[in-house]
Amino acid sequence: MKIAILGYGTVGSAVVQFLLENQKLIRARCGKNITPVIALTRTPKKNALIPITQNIDEILNAEVDVFVELMGGVNETFKIVSEILKKKKAVVTANKAMLAYHRYELENLAKDIAFGYEASVAGGIPIIKVLKEGLSANNILTIKGILNGTSNFILSSMSEKNMSFKQALEKAQNLGYAEANPSFDIEGQDAAHKLLVLSSIAYNLKAKPENILIEGISQITPEDIYFANEFELTIKLLGIAKVRENKVELRVHPTMINKDTMLAKVEGVMNAISINGDLLGESLYYGAGAGGKATASAVISDLMDIAKDQAKTPMLGFVNTLEYKLLDKDEIYTKYYLRMKVEDKIGILSKITQLMSQNDISIDSFLQKPKKNDENYSTLFFTTHLTYEKSIQNLLKILDQQDFIKTKPFMMRIE
């Protein structure tokens, strides 16, 4: 089986390297040789292990069986991949952004053509296969995933090493875990793309990133970490899908979770996805969510499935008859954490709790730390019982208009 590689960066070169290094193993395990014959690269490379070209047309006309797309990009790349599928050639991709926007168009084009995308979610963890095949007998009740290693590294560093967000981000950048412009990772976009891919397999949801609730971790302070520790909680950036009757909540945001859950124990740059199915109950999948070798593991396993002629089911797994709808953001129903800085005067707490009850929000726990001498405000921490997103958003709007509030209140959801 001959393949062409589009994009010869970290992942592309790892794919080529290990197709060659593990050649004997790969043939033993899938019954065929898988041979990379040409790679597309933007910048010429010395010591490339296979012939390279900078000419996209040369790649597209190459006589190969499978195209591996590792270029990134959304609309331009979608056009190129569409062209390949129209030629009835199989595709393997790691491109979650393209899938977040174009997965249903791609599925239409890929009828009877193998289309692998294991590498698009959680790097080397075979979560696409698990969800599409391994758990296929289950109604999926919830998916909760640590889908972005950069954010998890930052939150772990803040929690274990008492760093500020800024210090932890700098550490991540120094170690190469975060990019110079980290917003795609830390503001939840990357995790949202992955959640959307998973939600299609589980629920046939056609949502795009702009349709769902996405919040990042940049507003989290050491005070939040302190509060979480006091109450046996841990803060993780989670992608969450949750069924309520015929509707599904989809959301990405920093989340307080119990310290004794398996997800809470996932540290550093690792990824993990917890899935709750009606038959299996909770199962969890943990591993490296990024990096050349880990991602190559997923790309090559997709290629091997194609070699075994075992990848012909519809790309998103026959879900087209499932009838779930996206739940409106306002209807999200969960517990909340609130942190606010207020004037240190008589009657403030009573005003706040009055505003809460007017919005149908009841308090589950409350913490006020003794004021330090040099501070002219008090910091209050609340957690609430289950309530609607709409109520909390309304409360936040009203609180923000109050004179006694010193800085914009910060809210985080609790699972």
Added chain:
Amino acid sequence: MKIAILGYGTVGSAVVQFLLENQKLIRARCGKNITPVIALTRTPKKNALIPITQNIDEILNAEVDVFVELMGGVNETFKIVSEILKKKKAVVTANKAMLAYHRYELENLAKDIAFGYEASVAGGIPIIKVLKEGLSANNILTIKGILNGTSNFILSSMSEKNMSFKQALEKAQNLGYAEANPSFDIEGQDAAHKLLVLSSIAYNLKAKPENILIEGISQITPEDIYFANEFELTIKLLGIAKVRENKVELRVHPTMINKDTMLAKVEGVMNAISINGDLLGESLYYGAGAGGKATASAVISDLMDIAKDQAKTPMLGFVNTLEYKLLDKDEIYTKYYLRMKVEDKIGILSKITQLMSQNDISIDSFLQKPKKNDENYSTLFFTTHLTYEKSIQNLLKILDQQDFIKTKPFMMRIE
């Protein structure tokens, strides 16, 4: 697709129940109806959801596409399954004992016939699929699995609730997690059967239970738990496969592992398998390892793969060209923990350490607790640096002959 169920107990009835309850979902996800038409049962059942029979010949002659074997048993069942395969009918089984002894004969018989056995290892966790397909690009360096929920429940209870082994076993029996005769679970046989299945997919090892090192958890005392806690370790019954050059260690035994590993965090009856691949690094798979519903999840996913015509690769995954050999037990090379009760006399510690160094064993840590008033012996705890199994076994033999040793020394391996 019509199926017959052989064995209508907890798992069999859950399979039938959920094939019916999740019928619409199953059709949506695999494109076919999967219909259970007849079940074999030893004892007549009231309220069976489908026709039942006590006559094996009636089942074997039923006009169905797939036979689901949930009877248990080794040789007799192997004969029945062989007969089915000779008729060119697909088989799905949860029977790890049969696979531990007959998997290679079954693979020979199942050429071009679908043979699913996801439910045989770790219940509903799709670990067979993960290893056979998801991680297929990887040389598997190690497999470390908590493969028996009963043992894990007992060890968790001993560790968290300060119970003795006997108390924890009784609790497990009261909760229905352990059988009246628990030896199959607590002495490591069950975990060994599962490890053997995994080792065939990863390494093409033809070993049988009697060829590998199997030790159970019944000799573990609260003192061992105490020591583990002191040194930030946790005790788990692990099935371990580990590559050393062209050879593979296979062993099942209670193991001390670092408290901060993901495996150490697996509590109660849950199962988890940590796999280290040369591309992916460590990944871990966690979930329910037993129970009717969880096991049915795996059985039905196998049936759905067959319905999708996606289960035609060789049963053990094309591994027949891999050339690993089983490592001799004596050559196992790891760290060890030793607990021994000795006379409280001058010079004893010096004698013990001399015997250790004569056997090329060097001490990594040592603990002696102050003797209580009513004790006429001292308890000593050691951990060693890396050494060979042969050396430790020799040391244990020599120690056992010494007058100053009050009870047979106890040894546990450390990872």
